[in-house]
Amino acid sequence: MAPAEFRAIGHTLIDMVAQWLEALPSQPVTRAETPTQVRDALDASRSLPAAGVAAGPLLEKAARLLFDHSLVNGHPRFFGYITSSPAPIGMLGDLLAAAINANAGAWRLAPMASEVEGQAVRWIAELLGYRPGCGGLFVSGGNMANIVGFYAARAAAGEAWRIRSAGVAAADARRLRVYASAETHTWVQKAADLSGLGTDAIRWIATDDTLRLDTAMLRETMAADVAAGDVPMIVIGTAGSVSTGAVDPLFAIADICREMGTWFHVDGAYGALAAALPDAPRDLQALHLADSVAIDPHKWLYAPLEAGCLLARDPDVLRAAFSYHPAYYHFSDGDGINYVDLGPQNSRGFRALKVWLALQHAGADGYRRMIGDDCALAARLYATAEAHPELDAGTLGLSIATFRYVPPDVRDTIGTADTDAYLDALNEDLLDCVQRSGEAFVSNAVVRGRYLLRACIVNINTGEADVDALPGIVVGIGRELHAKRRAGGAGA
Numbered sequence: 322m323a324p325a326e327f328r329a330i331g332h333t334l335i336d337m338v339a340q341w342l343e344a345l346p347s348q349p350v351t352r353a354e355t356p357t358q359v360r361d362a363l364d365a366s367r368s369l370p371a372a373g374v375a376a377g378p379l380l381e382k383a384a385r386l387l388f389d390h391s392l393v394n395g396h397p398r399f400f401g402y403i404t405s406s407p408a409p410i411g412m413l414g415d416l417l418a419a420a421i422n423a424n425a426g427a428w429r430l431a432p433m434a435s436e437v438e439g440q441a442v443r444w445i446a447e448l449l450g451y452r453p454g455c456g457g458l459f460v461s462g463g464n465m466a467n468i469v470g471f472y473a474a475r476a477a478a479g480e481a482w483r484i485r486s487a488g489v490a491a492a493d494a495r496r497l498r499v500y501a502s503a504e505t506h507t508w509v510q511k512a513a514d515l516s517g518l519g520t521d522a523i524r525w526i527a528t529d530d531t532l533r534l535d536t537a538m539l540r541e542t543m544a545a546d547v548a549a550g551d552v553p554m555i556v557i558g559t560a561g562s563v564s565t566g567a568v569d570p571l572f573a574i575a576d577i578c579r580e581m582g583t584w585f586h587v588d589g590a591y592g593a594l595a596a597a598l599p600d601a602p603r604d605l606q607a608l609h610l611a612d613s614v615a616i617d618p619h620k621w622l623y624a625p626l627e628a629g630c631l632l633a634r635d636p637d638v639l640r641a642a643f644s645y646h647p648a649y650y651h652f653s654d655g656d657g658i659n660y661v662d663l664g665p666q667n668s669r670g671f672r673a674l675k676v677w678l679a680l681q682h683a684g685a686d687g688y689r690r691m692i693g694d695d696c697a698l699a700a701r702l703y704a705t706a707e708a709h710p711e712l713d714a715g716t717l718g719l720s721i722a723t724f725r726y727v728p729p730d731v732r733d734t735i736g737t738a739d740t741d742a743y744l745d746a747l748n749e750d751l752l753d754c755v756q757r758s759g760e761a762f763v764s765n766a767v768v769r770g771r772y773l774l775r776a777c778i779v780n781i782n783t784g785e786a787d788v789d790a791l792p793g794i795v796v797g798i799g800r801e802l803h804a805k806r807r808a809g810g811a812g813a
């Protein structure tokens with residue numbers, strides 16, 4: 322591609338994207354097409370053309386396909402999952418990062434990119450109140466960030482029998498145990514499985530009625546395992562659970578881990594950044610007590626996908642879990658960090674740039690305001706659901722509100738098995754219809770056996786009007802579905 326063509330096509334693409342972004346609020350959140358419809362639009366089954374095609378029309382066609390057949394998680398009415406709207410400066414950052422194409426595995430191959438990554442990691446740690454001098458690196462997302470923390474804990478716990486070389490089944494190996502509440506995200510099963518511990522190594526700790534880990538049960542379970550000769554490897558506290566935004570009692574968990582000499586990991590993929598708020602839940606002030614913390618810049622730092630980040634007590638605990646020194650790498654550039662030593666990846670892209678740009682563009686105060694706004698919008702939605710005669714409010718945690726539709730004529734029989742089953746089925750149906758409507762997008766949570774609609778607000782584009790529109794959309798569709806079920810004879 323000639324430089325002049327690159328410039329012309331690039332300008333056109335930016336114009337198309339800018340126009341699309343401006344028009345977003347008036348477009349549906351999703352067109353809810355079937356896989357067949359999307360494949361037809363793509364002409365999915367054709368073979369790779371032997372001859373190349375002109376880049377300009379190709380990019381325009383690609384943009385049209387994506388604009389017209391995507392679910393847009395930056396839409397002001399996307400409340401579905403903890404997937405944020407992308408910061409525009411992050412979009413441009415990804416373009417710049419791709420142009421440089423830094424390989425941020427080794428300092429010598431990526432001098433400035435490595436330093437930018439180090440600075441971004443340090444700034445994130447500052448926002449959370451995590452330890453100065455900590456280690457950390459960017460990975461693909463929350464799952465990988467948590468898994469990196471898990472492997473650091475595994476290396477530390479199995480050091481006595483050199484687990485990295487001898488493995489979990491070495492002659493002198495002991496059974497490693499993992500402690501997490503049932504509200505923990507499924508990354509923990511993947512980590513236990515992939516690491517050779519097996520998911521049976523996980524001790525599922527009960528939660529209290531606010532869905533926070535029960536520390537009395539944690540203590541008892543760990544003591545019983547130690548008595549049986551097992552090694553407690555890691556305790557996982559969640560800072561903002563994926564379902565309801567619950568924050569575990571992190572101070573109390575930190576105490577137990579200190580007493581037992583066990584690695585304390587916090588899954589803060591969603592909620593850790595709320596620690597930057599002046600009125601944050603108190604337990605978020607305990608993050609500095611953790612040996613490792615996973616956070617997700619593609620959530621509350623509004624980075625375009627993908628960007629996860631793992632912070633650890635110091636860089637050496639990550640080196641102790643991941644570093645090798647093969648003959649074909651001779652990197653020693655003073656104290657420049659070779660990120661290949663701190664995590665599982667070898668070649669590494671420049672994920673840090675979009676985050677580093679967004680952090681400075683908004684500043685710490687900007688992030689406090691944006692995260693605070695998301696929480697305030699969720700609280701507003703929760704209050705509306707509480708006051709609405711046809712809605713039941715469920716839970717409110719950080720920026721997640723749960724609620725359900727309750728037709729007036731079944732309210733009196735809530736608590737009976739028939740009505741409870743009816744409300745679960747009705748709301749499940751309702752969720753599907755709301756999603757398909759394209760008017761707004763919510764997801765679901767199951768809280769103490771009840772099926773609830775779940776709105777997560779991690780969105781710089783969402784305003785009060787968007788949140789205020791949701792109850793009307795839900796109730797409108799709910800009434801229709803209830804009437805249809807009644808007419809069809811499906812009674813409560």
Ligand SMILES: *Cc1c(COP(=O)(O)O)cnc(C)c1O
Nearest residue numbers: 462463464506561562563590591
């Ligand atoms: C989102 C989330 C994850 C997974 O993060 P990904 O970026 O989707 O890999 C893990 N834990 C919690 C609490 C989350 O909210």
